[in-house]
Amino acid sequence: MTLSGKARLAGVMGWPVEHSLSPRLHGYWLEHHRIDGAYVPLAVGPEGLRAALSALPALGFRGVNLTLPHKEQALDLCHVVDDMARRIGAVNTVVVREGRLVGSNSDAFGFMENLKQGAPDWRAKASPAVVLGAGGASRAVVAALADAGAPEVRIVNRTRERAEALAEALAPWLGSALSAHGWDQRQAVLADAGLLVNATTLGMAGQASLDLDLGGLPPDALVTDIVYTPLMTPLLEAARARGNPLVDGLGMLLHQARPGFEAWFDVRPEVTTAVREFVLSA
Ligand code: NAP
Secondary structure, X not given: OOOOOOOXXXXXXXXXXXXXXXXXXXHHHHHHOOOOEEEEEEEOOHHHHHHHHHHHHHHOEEEEEEOOOOOOHHHHOOOEEOHHXXXXXXXXXXXXXXXXXXXXXOHHHHHHHHHHHHOOOOOHHHOOEXXXXXXXXXXXXXXXXXXXXOOEEEEEEOOHHHHHHHHHHHHHHOOOEEEEEEHHHOOHHHOOOOEEEEOOOOXXXXXXXXXXOHHHOOOOOEEEEOOOOOOOOHHHHHHHHOOOOEEOOHHHHHHHOHHHHHHHHOOOOOOOHHHXXXXXXX
């Protein structure tokens, strides 16, 4: 669509930023909704983040998404940071409001919306969840599950101390029981679980695959992988082979973009098969 002089502006700041799928995704929604607006990639290095963020109001930007390596640094650069971003320890969405930068984090929302859409019958409250990994993404996943009322979240990580630190950091904010486990426990914790999440980098193209026997997992447990390259990771293939319900990780990426789009362009976009296919065809 041709832009007018009144076009609304948003974008994604990252370093590097050229691999980001966000311009393609937001561009699809802008076109689909015939919005006079643009969402652009902004290659901003770590040393330039402060200046780039503070220039947004003067440039008339409605806001930005933040990707690596800016999400943590932005906590100190926004005028206001919401509760979820504080909990997760990272900002991925910035909205300019009356000249001030308001930071939030939509990864937990994206994770949960993806499960709701992909497995509408699954209930977080029904049984314990197992989360593999204790990095940045795991933090959002654990916060989302605890918020959704999971009775117990078992965090399993190669470096057990990181799982312990994550459980300890999130415990004051959450009602769920959080427990930390070392990698050697990854099979044992599957018994009676209602959800298994891979939030490690294992299974991603170019990385080692996840070495996990699903034998002890209840047959009706939902399996999800937040890695989405490839879409059907070895974990999801294994779940499919034994008949467990599964949800792939692309939807988390698509759903986490919705709150930002709505704040900047005043339309709540949907995650449809068409937008999934469009993003996948990049
Ligand atoms: P991160 O902070 O670097 O954390 C990596 C995690 O993987 C850590 O828990 C690490 O364990 C574990 N790990 C790495 N190599 C391992 C190995 N050989 N054996 C066992 N564990 C290993 O990464 P992140 O930001 O959390 O991202 C994790 C994945 O999620 C990435 O693939 C990312 O692309 C994906 N992601 C997807 C979405 C989405 O929207 N779908 C959103 C965010 C992230 P240690 O602590 O022991 O090192």
